[in-house]
Amino acid sequence: MATMIRKGCPGPSYQDIVRGDKVRGPDGQVPEILAPIRAAHLTSEDIAFDRYTSDAFFAREMEHVWPKVWQFACREEVLSEAGDFYVYDIGRYSVIVVRTAAGLKAYHNSCLHRGTKLKPSGAAGFSGDMIQCPFHGWTWNLDGTLREVPCSWEFEHLDYEANRLPEVRVEVWNSLVFVNMDLRAMPLVDYLEVLPGHFSRWWGFDEWYTSVHVQKELSCNWKTAQEAFMEAYHTPVVHPEMTQVVGDWNMQHDIFGDHTSRDLCPMAVSSPSMEQGLSQQALLDQRLAGGPQAKDRVVLEEGQSARSVIAARTRENAAAKFGKDFSALSDAELIDSLKYNVFPNLFVYGGPGLPQIQQVRPLGNDPHRCVLDMLMLQPIPPEGPPPQAAITVRITEADSYADVSGIDAFTGMVLDQDTQILRWQHEGMLASRKGAETLSSNQESRIRHFHSTLDRYLESGEARD
Numbered sequence: 001m002a003t004m005i006r007k008g009c010p011g012p013s014y015q016d017i018v019r020g021d022k023v024r025g026p027d028g029q030v031p032e033i034l035a036p037i038r039a040a041h042l043t044s045e046d047i048a049f050d051r052y053t054s055d056a057f058f059a060r061e062m063e064h065v066w067p068k069v070w071q072f073a074c075r076e077e078v079l080s081e082a083g084d085f086y087v088y089d090i091g092r093y094s095v096i097v098v099r100t101a102a103g104l105k106a107y108h109n110s111c112l113h114r115g116t117k118l119k120p121s122g123a124a125g126f127s128g129d130m131i132q133c134p135f136h137g138w139t140w141n142l143d144g145t146l147r148e149v150p151c152s153w154e155f156e157h158l159d160y161e162a163n164r165l166p167e168v169r170v171e172v173w174n175s176l177v178f179v180n181m182d183l184r185a186m187p188l189v190d191y192l193e194v195l196p197g198h199f200s201r202w203w204g205f206d207e208w209y210t211s212v213h214v215q216k217e218l219s220c221n222w223k224t225a226q227e228a229f230m231e232a233y234h235t236p237v238v239h240p241e242m243t244q245v246v247g248d249w250n251m252q253h254d255i256f257g258d259h260t261s262r263d264l265c266p267m268a269v270s271s272p273s274m275e276q277g278l279s280q281q282a283l284l285d286q287r288l289a290g291g292p293q294a295k296d297r298v299v300l301e302e303g304q305s306a307r308s309v310i311a312a313r314t315r316e317n318a319a320a321k322f323g324k325d326f327s328a329l330s331d332a333e334l335i336d337s338l339k340y341n342v343f344p345n346l347f348v349y350g351g352p353g354l355p356q357i358q359q360v361r362p363l364g365n366d367p368h369r370c371v372l373d374m375l376m377l378q379p380i381p382p383e384g385p386p387p388q389a390a391i392t393v394r395i396t397e398a399d400s401y402a403d404v405s406g407i408d409a410f411t412g413m414v415l416d417q418d419t420q421i422l423r424w425q426h427e428g429m430l431a432s433r434k435g436a437e438t439l440s441s442n443q444e445s446r447i448r449h450f451h452s453t454l455d456r457y458l459e460s461g462e463a464r465d
């Protein structure tokens with residue numbers, strides 16, 4: 001199969017835009033970590049829809065992918081005290097993560113007596129100093145050792161030591177708790193490839209708290225939902241309101257290794273899809289609260305750009321409101337969307353411009369349903385106790401993001417637009433005569449890369465069988 005040549009959108013590239021910014025970065029140069037990476041070898045064949053719709057393909061993922069990969073389970077803030085637990089569910093698997101006096105542990109969420117889930121799916125809370133099965137009361141210490149079996153005289157044949165709770169790997173990066181069911185998996189820090197290095201320039205997530213956590217149930221395959229967030233090719237059609245102030249077709253798409261890729265999306269510039277982009281003043285009016293009628297409207301001076309004024313305002317606000325010093329960050333790092341994807345199902349946004357985490361998982365054992373987690377972060381105020389992490393809100397496909405407390409009307413509308421199109425796409429895949437998708441060379445390159453990593457996991461798992 002021929003190698004795909006990736007061709008960017010005509011007109012200014014992301015690099016052209018950031019080179020034009022007032023504060024470009026160290027020594028006036030764009031930070032090295034924002035440089036484009038073009039090396040990936042990609043082919044051009046169509047991708048079959050049965051990868052999204054068939055029970056057989058879904059079963060292969062359940063067998064060879066989900067039990068082998070590092071997956072984000074929760075933020076460390078929900079596991080602050082010994083005894084705090086969180087249940088992470090993925091398809092038919094379920095994992096309890098718990099804080100013990102000696103650190104975090106994770107276990108398969110299934111009783112060693114007759115299999116009952118030890119904690120309900122989706123649960124979080126405080127488990128005291130033990131994990132007790134809700135059926136007959138077998139009880140384990142938080143370190144996984146079997147503490148008590150009711151009517152123990154009937155279990156003289158039971159080997160207590162062999163009935164420790166089976167462990168799942170658990171590691172933490174940047175306050176994000178990851179689990180991996182493969183005890184021989186590579187260390188998380190290696191799996192994450194460039195992320196630890198890149199994010200060390202930006203922030204410790206532990207200085208931020210979760211202000212919104214919403215889960216939306218969707219009628220599509222988990223990959224369908226994820227891939228809508230791996231390209232902005234759809235923006236002018238699905239989100240026409242965004243094109244005035246977001247560079248969509250000229251986002252920079254980078255592929256690092258098997259597990260990580262990213263897009264860098266310029267804000268406060270107009271989309272190349274617009275015949276006539278907005279003026280710098282109009283861009284500023286759109287982006288800053290109040291618009292052109294606002295009493296405190298900022299009027300640009302000759303030569304000033306909207307991006308640089310917004311970035312300067314962000315620096316000032318961060319210092320005044322949160323005591324944060326963002327003076328070493330470039331304008332781009334402060335206001336653009338720097339969205340990293342971690343295989344198989346996680347997005348983590350770098351820089352303080354759009355502090356979010358997103359994750360897509362199959363809903364139960366259904367290739368046609370998934371759940372999209374979205375966590376929005378806010379800096380922990382310098383004074384007083386840190387705010388509590390937001391309670392998780394679960395919404396259905398018919399509900400609007402705009403009705404979720406903490407999500408503004410514009411963001412809610414954009415997310416609704418994204419999630420509405422997904423049912424249509426999934427139903428169209430099922431109705432398709434062609435039976436496959438044809439991807440663009442650059443804007444959808446990361447979807448293709450994702451599928452090649454997926455194949456690698458499937459094939460190496462099947463080769464071991």
Ligand code: FES
Pocket residue numbers: 111112113114115116133134135136137138
């Ligand atoms: S199934 Fe758990 S104690 Fe019986």
Ligand SMILES: [Fe+2]
Pocket residue numbers: 228234235238239418
């Ligand atoms: Fe979108």
